[in-house]
Amino acid sequence: MAFIPHTRADVEEMLAVIGVGSLDALFEEIPAPLRAAELTGVPEALTEMQVGRLMRERAACDGTPLCFIGAGAYEHHVPAAVWAITTRGEFYTAYTPYQAEASQGTLQLLYEFQTMLATLTGMEVSNASLYDGASATGEACLMAVRANRKSTSRRILVPTTLHPRYREVGHSIAGQQGLVFEVVPYDPARGTIAVDALDRAAAGGDVTALVVQQPNFFGGFEDVDALTDWAHAHDALLIAVVNPISLGMLRSPGEWGQRGADIVVGEGQPLGVPLSSGGPYFGFMTTRKEFVRHMPGRIVGRTLDSAGQEGYTLTLQAREQHIRRAKATSNICTNQGLLVTAATIYLSLMGAEGLERTAAAAHARTRQLRAALLGIPGVRGAFDGPFFHETVLRLDRPVAPVLAALAAQGILGGYDLARDYPALAPAMLVCATETKTDADIERYAAALERILAPAPPSTANS
Amino acid sequence: MSNVPPELEYTDAHEWIRRLPDGIAEVGITDHAQHALGDIVYVELPDLGRTVSAGEACAVVESVKSASDVYAPVSGEVIGRNDALETAPEAINQDPYGAGWMLRVRLAPGGGDAKTLSAAAYLDLLGKESD
């Protein structure tokens, strides 16, 4: 039971070595009135066969709908090799690599990951990952407060074109340390940051950092050069939030504006991690070398061993909670090691060309989808201007019932923007990736056309 | 045995103070402290012009396994910092009372009055700590 290997004889002999008469005697220091009664809320044990049956039934309930939702989580092809290797016990069941000599596999992999993320984002240094894109953005705001010694205001400018969940999580994580998040509206014609609104926000005093998502939540492109230069002209740091697949073809944040972004974060899920109902994913963070000691999270360095041979170890640990305690850069202990393992293998297989092709193929499918849906009466585009692999469409009626009707046909048609952007409603964010086919897109378009078609004249009771 | 130069003053948090002319005090950490910390890999110093008060954490010394605050043993304005430690923090290990100095403070009126220990008293303290 419970994967416990002891025989009855083992237990008795072990109790004798300890010098007690029963297992219960081992708990004698717990005050008797506190001892728990039977856990009535826990069901009786299932065998592996029974639990397997149960889980397959539960999974079957949820089915495998055709998915056109993005909004921060993207369905990309994951090569079989990625998870075949990632789920090897040596990666899967290892602990955080504190004992470096017994963890060279994980450590070297993390060093390779840091190198890949640095080159992808155009920055000098990377950590070994954070929890997810939203929490990484919150951590970046806290880091900006530590790193920007020219600003004392703790004011972070947060455009509404940043993922709404990222804004909320940033507030939950950083709000308690006195950070002030000032909302910057978007230009309703283009769906990008209204630059004149930035100047108004800056008039209130010094600015610690400006957060810019590229491509933004609507899939559109911000004028990142102007925004980066604006931030630096105001002695603010520029925090870039990016989709790593898009960096296969987009200019890296290190090349934005005159001096480049200062901190780059994002959601790592598109790099070989399945949608997985929302997690586990991983957040990444890269920065300039001069800010490395302000960066939260694990960092791996290459060094030498006592025989002069190359090896890898966790470094800069004095920033971390287990040493600095109340003065640590963050309370974070873990990275998302396993997901980073998958992402490193994914990036190794894709390389620069595979990544660029993936970006192009995903984008081509979204253009195809957009064209197909815009051909349906009652559907129109929301914004002018180019986009990447995700776009906003407006409908002539509330979106929620339309999406429900599509879901009933096994199609997840998009993300309803009514709650996060009431002024845009009725509108939805749709996405296609390289995983979609002509037939998938035709199926979606046909279903939507039927749903939006004018109802035949009703003869029912009025 | 720790090196404790007789001409300096000390604190119970293992900082040393050297009185320079014109109301300026030079500050660092003691030989005992550098030994306890081990190889120092990074030093964070306060900005020039910052006003510190006695007992306030004003710098950080990091080894691989620890990070320790350095407390200002006197009150006043930081007018000098040993920027060479940025690239060569090992100076604190090698020469804690010389090349390993950390900052110079222009004492505020009464800023040097904080209770310090003589070399003899500091040696006593080290003797007690090792018991």
Added chain:
Amino acid sequence: MAMREPTIFECGAPGRGASDQWPTPSPDALADIPPQLRRKRRPALPEASELDVVRHYTRLSQRNFCIDTHFYPLGSCTMKYNPKACNQYAMLPEFLGRHPLAPAASSQGLLRCLHELQEILKSVTGMGAVSLVPMAGAQGEFAGVSMIRAYHRSRGDLGRDEIVVPEAAHGTNPATATMCGFRVREIPVNADGDVDLAALRAAVGPRTAGIMLTNPSTLGVFERHIVEIEQIVHGAGGLLYYDGANLNAILGKVRPGDMGFDVIHMNLHKTFSTPHGGGGPGAGAVGVSDRLAPFLPIPIVGEDRGSFRWLDETDLPQSIGRLSTFMGNVGVLLRAYVYVRMLGRDGMRAVADHATLNANYLCARLAALGYDPAYPSRRASHEFLITLKRQSRMYDVSAMDVAKRLLDLGFHAPTTYFPLMVPECLLIEPTETESRATLDAFAAAMARILAEMQNDRDQLKSAPHAMPVRRLDDVRAAKQLDLTWPGAPAGPVSASP
């Protein structure tokens, strides 16, 4: 010893990339993207064939210790066996393929699993409500302390700005309190390993927001005065936070809710056996007493007559908010769910029984060999603390030497130098899934090391000898930062501001 494994950047060759994996978009796929937005220089990623990649990462995997290959008695980390069924059933294609924003109507199977997990965790901990959102133990702590803050604020009790933490606590406790805007007040532990009650009484007052406590503590003993602590802290108007790092020791034996705790986080990757993945992902579910339920992080799974949905800010307007983009580490939660269903009611108690049996047995064996338990008068919980202070003075060896030598002898090292207050310590947690034979083999290795202290000190002090690398130079790593492979050019195009 093992050859150097080149980095992946050295494994390939220009033009050799794993092109079978690449899509083939039409040449004009990116025609509508403005040229000034396009990348001018490609990132310096590997160009390696699929077999290059598979061999490289398989070989790297072989340079790791892991539970599947080695005994891992890391104190405070609960490195128990991760049953394979948990992984297999959490990775069913429907769960892996499900988009996090899929509507509840097409997610009833998943939501039902998560709802049942919430209910089981409530029962195991004796708490009134549970949120599964936090993505790691540290984030669970953050959520818990945030709720303490939100609770006091909701009552207009704004003067409570201190969190009391015993000196033996995990470093995350004070770090979390700081992240939540509190001042940390550390209190000592007495010679028997219990919280110093006089110091606690002196520390609490109208500024006390709460206390963060691990029980059994990080010293590997049960805090015997928990009832008094509860009275002192609640009496001062503070709340009690339970750090669930050591929950494995008391599963089914005593419940944090019954001990009077108001908030708890659980490390599902410890107690409920989800794999550690080389440092994550974890999951740090939080449980609260009823008066804190309105503040739980969202979303939570709610049930209405057999149908399940997410509860969000409209249901819980006082929530401390969201901590992850979507819904935390669902895949980890599913693994924990499969595990608790296989354990069942009686299995929970068996876990605590045998985890405690193994710790006390190994402690007795090591004490008989001549090692010094740090708290010899106390019963060990699921882990115990050895101090090498005596050996360090007699033989000039350190806990680090012992840790590195254990690697040579085929065992992962215990936790070293934690808690910081006990000199030269090893915190040893065998877990319930290790057999007596494994514990005996570990004791034999420790006996050999004790003999080496006397007869072959060089062998010990220069360990490890049998790993892919010898002891690494951490000082060099920290001083001469080398964080990216120099063959891969990186860096912003111009100097910093």
